[in-house]
Amino acid sequence: xxxxxxxxxxxxxxxxxxxxxxxxxxxxxxxxxxxxxxxxxxxxxxxxxxxxxxxxxxxxxxxxxxxxxxxxxxxxxxxxxxxxxxxxxxxxxxxxxxxxxxxxxxxxxxxxxxxxxxxxxxxxxxxxxxxxxxxxxxxxxxxxxxxxxxxxxxxxxxxxxxxxxxxxxxxxxxxxxxxxxxxxxxxxxxxxxxxxxxxxxxxxxxxxxxxxxxxxxxxxxxxxxxxxxxxxxxxxxxxxxxxxxxxxxxxxxxxxxxxxxxxxxxxxxxxxxxxxxxxxxxxxxxxxxxxxxxxxxxxxxxxxxxxxxxxxxxxxxxxxxxxxx
Amino acid sequence: xxxxxxxxxxxxxxxxxxxxxxxxxxxxxxxxxxxxxxxxxxxxxxxxxxxxxxxxxxxxxxxxxxxxxxxxxxxxxxxxxxxxxxxxxxxxxxxxxxxxxxxxxxxxxxxxxxxxxxxxxxxxxxxxxxxxxxxxxxxxxxxxxxxxxxxxxxxxxxxxxxxxxxxxxxxxxxxxxxxxxxxxxxxxxxxxxxxxxxxxxxxxxxxxxxxxxxxxxxxxxxxxxxxxxxxxxxxxxxxxxxxxxxxxxxxxxxxxxxxxxxxxxxxxxxxxxxxxxxxxxxxxxxxxxxxxxxxxxxxxxxxxxxxxxxx
Ligand SMILES: Nc1ncnc2c1ncn2[C@@H]1O[C@H](COP(=O)(O)OP(=O)(O)O)[C@@H](O)[C@H]1O
Ligand SMILES: [Mg+2]
Numbered sequence: 001x002x003x004x005x006x007x008x009x010x011x012x013x014x015x016x017x018x019x020x021x022x023x024x025x026x027x028x029x030x031x032x033x034x035x036x037x038x039x040x041x042x043x044x045x046x047x048x049x050x051x052x053x054x055x056x057x058x059x060x061x062x063x064x065x066x067x068x069x070x071x072x073x074x075x076x077x078x079x080x081x082x083x084x085x086x087x088x089x090x091x092x093x094x095x096x097x098x099x100x101x102x103x104x105x106x107x108x109x110x111x112x113x114x115x116x117x118x119x120x121x122x123x124x125x126x127x128x129x130x131x132x133x134x135x136x137x138x139x140x141x142x143x144x145x146x147x148x149x150x151x152x153x154x155x156x157x158x159x160x161x162x163x164x165x166x167x168x169x170x171x172x173x174x175x176x177x178x179x180x181x182x183x184x185x186x187x188x189x190x191x192x193x194x195x196x197x198x199x200x201x202x203x204x205x206x207x208x209x210x211x212x213x214x215x216x217x218x219x220x221x222x223x224x225x226x227x228x229x230x231x232x233x234x235x236x237x238x239x240x241x242x243x244x245x246x247x248x249x250x251x252x253x254x255x256x257x258x259x260x261x262x263x264x265x266x267x268x269x270x271x272x273x274x275x276x277x278x279x280x281x282x283x284x285x286x287x288x289x290x291x292x293x294x295x296x297x298x299x300x301x302x303x304x305x306x307x308x309x310x311x312x313x314x315x316x317x318x319x320x321x322x323x324x325x
Numbered sequence: 326x327x328x329x330x331x332x333x334x335x336x337x338x339x340x341x342x343x344x345x346x347x348x349x350x351x352x353x354x355x356x357x358x359x360x361x362x363x364x365x366x367x368x369x370x371x372x373x374x375x376x377x378x379x380x381x382x383x384x385x386x387x388x389x390x391x392x393x394x395x396x397x398x399x400x401x402x403x404x405x406x407x408x409x410x411x412x413x414x415x416x417x418x419x420x421x422x423x424x425x426x427x428x429x430x431x432x433x434x435x436x437x438x439x440x441x442x443x444x445x446x447x448x449x450x451x452x453x454x455x456x457x458x459x460x461x462x463x464x465x466x467x468x469x470x471x472x473x474x475x476x477x478x479x480x481x482x483x484x485x486x487x488x489x490x491x492x493x494x495x496x497x498x499x500x501x502x503x504x505x506x507x508x509x510x511x512x513x514x515x516x517x518x519x520x521x522x523x524x525x526x527x528x529x530x531x532x533x534x535x536x537x538x539x540x541x542x543x544x545x546x547x548x549x550x551x552x553x554x555x556x557x558x559x560x561x562x563x564x565x566x567x568x569x570x571x572x573x574x575x576x577x578x579x580x581x582x583x584x585x586x587x588x589x590x591x592x593x594x595x596x597x598x599x600x601x602x603x604x605x606x607x608x609x610x611x612x613x614x615x616x617x618x619x620x621x622x623x624x625x626x627x628x629x630x631x632x633x634x635x636x
Contacts, residue, residue, distance in 0.1 A: 089541040120540055
């Protein structure tokens with residue numbers, strides 16, 4: 001049996017704060033196949049980053065994985081020791097963070113920060129590590145790599161820093177690259193370049209989990225999309241299905257926000273209301289308070305994730321029997 | 326660029342020079358504003374006016390203040406700080422050996438402060454919220470708030486009079502420096518520990534720490550290779566400034582432990598109204614503090630690439 005690169009099943013991750021348990025991730029299952037690009041989309045605070053951090057084993061206190069399984073090429077990660085995880089991070093899975101401005105060590109030359117990844121995982125001479133770091137920096141389109149190698153992060157632009165982050169993530173040729181809002185902090189032109197770069201990486205066989213609050217970014221990159229709301233997956237579909245037949249009212253809301261941008265309407269259409277407090281979730285559907293189609297059942301009963309078509313799943317009472325909505 | 330670094334250095338040196346001359350002038354004027362003629366004090370009650378005037382003029386004290394100051398500065402530039410009224414020797418000869426004693430004491434105290442302060446701060450930071458953290462921080466609060474003379478006398482009582490492990494006072498060999506170094510360094514250790522702790526905790530929250538962990542670094546490696554250097558930036562500045570403080574502010578410690586350093590010499594000079602000597606020690610302390618600040622600035626510049634370039 002062949003395994004997906006990444007299989008997450010029934011993941012629960014919570015923060016245990018003085019205000020109670022904040023359920024950042026609830027019952028999230030997802031799979032990323034070999035060479036696939038899978039997207040997670042959702043408003044800020046929906047638990048996207050916590051899914052990524054759970055996979056990396058980098059959930060900070062007072063957060064922790066409560067239950068669930070995370071399989072990398074069939075290998076269970078949640079039961080590994082910290083020491084074992086260290087051999088996997090950076091080599092088999094790597095991650096690019098949202099803020100290129102603050103994600104690089106300000107007092108270390110960027111080349112050394114890339115080279116470091118090689119020396120952590122392989123016992124190679126310094127010259128060889130340097131050569132591979134230079135190669136990785138060149139591969140992500142950094143001009144004049146020899147000179148940039150000795151630059152400090154503050155001497156580089158945001159776009160270049162994010163390229164350094166990607167070089168760092170790719171230098172070991174990991175099976176899985178997790179990119180958490182890699183373009184959110186960048187301007188539109190640079191965003192386009194970074195998206196093209198990630199696409200190029202995926203074409204070389206790396207599986208990518210791309211996280212964004214921006215459906216536009218997801219649409220350009222992903223094959224499959226998971227829509228997250230308040231810690232849960234509320235819809236999952238191929239990109240085409242999701243854009244052609246969005247089933248969850250939340251997804252439609254997100255799409256509305258995008259298409260109103262495309263149609264250059266003057267007002268940005270957003271979903272009214274805010275993401276609920278994850279420490280005190282409503283009994284029924286978490287989206288019910290903001291949903292314009294909400295019925296009585298929605299407020300009392302948590303909907304299950306149901307399959308409505310090939311590879312299309314949705315968590316909504318109204319979606320049963322496919323296009324009943 | 327290195328060009329701006331040199332430019333920076335020159336500018337700071339100029340500021341340092343101006344500060345020192347300014348303080349020297351201030352001290353010069355203040356000491357001469359004290360009522361009463363120091364020569365009269367020196368000669369005792371029974372000296373006649375004529376003698377006082379003759380000696381005053383031989384010391385140049387009858388000249389206008391600006392002239393006196395100019396002469397003093399000219400002399401100082403050649404290492405001549407005048408002659409002590411009370412000890413009958415050139416001030417430079419008195420200050421030299423005393424400064425050496427103070428220097429040894431300051432180095433020993435700084436070692437205590439740095440080693441204890443950094444170790445405790447680091448441990449408290451990585452054990453944040455535990456008993457270890459609270460214990461160390463309680464101790465450091467004691468360190469910051471207990472007056473030096475109390476620490477000194479407690480140490481003397483415990484380790485010298487009661488346990489007889491170390492000499493009570495006076496320097497015959499290096500063991501004589503141990504208790505004074507602890508007494509003097511104790512307070513600095515407390516403030517260093519607090520700063521190290523808060524700085525390490527803050528740095529460990531930064532995004533690049535996540536990046537380092539995502540590369541596969543272990544927690545210890547992250548701390549040593551990524552957190553420590555960044556966390557030490559504000560601490561280095563504090564350490565450099567404290568060192569000049571230790572050099573110039575050891576009056577109480579030197580007195581309690583009978584160390585013939587600058588602090589003790591200054592006290593003697595004040596008691597004897599020995600203006601040239603007091604001027605000398607004050608000028609030395611000013612020099613040390615200004616240089617300490619300069620070194621602190623430069624160290625920060627060298628250690629933080631972000632300020633190295635601009636400013
Ligand atoms: N340190 C923390 N303490 C308590 N709750 C937290 C903490 N960090 C994150 N959370 C919770 O986890 C939720 C999900 O956060 P995150 O995964 O970063 O959202 P996203 O990446 O989708 O914007 C947040 O809404 C917040 O309630
Ligand atoms: Mg996020």
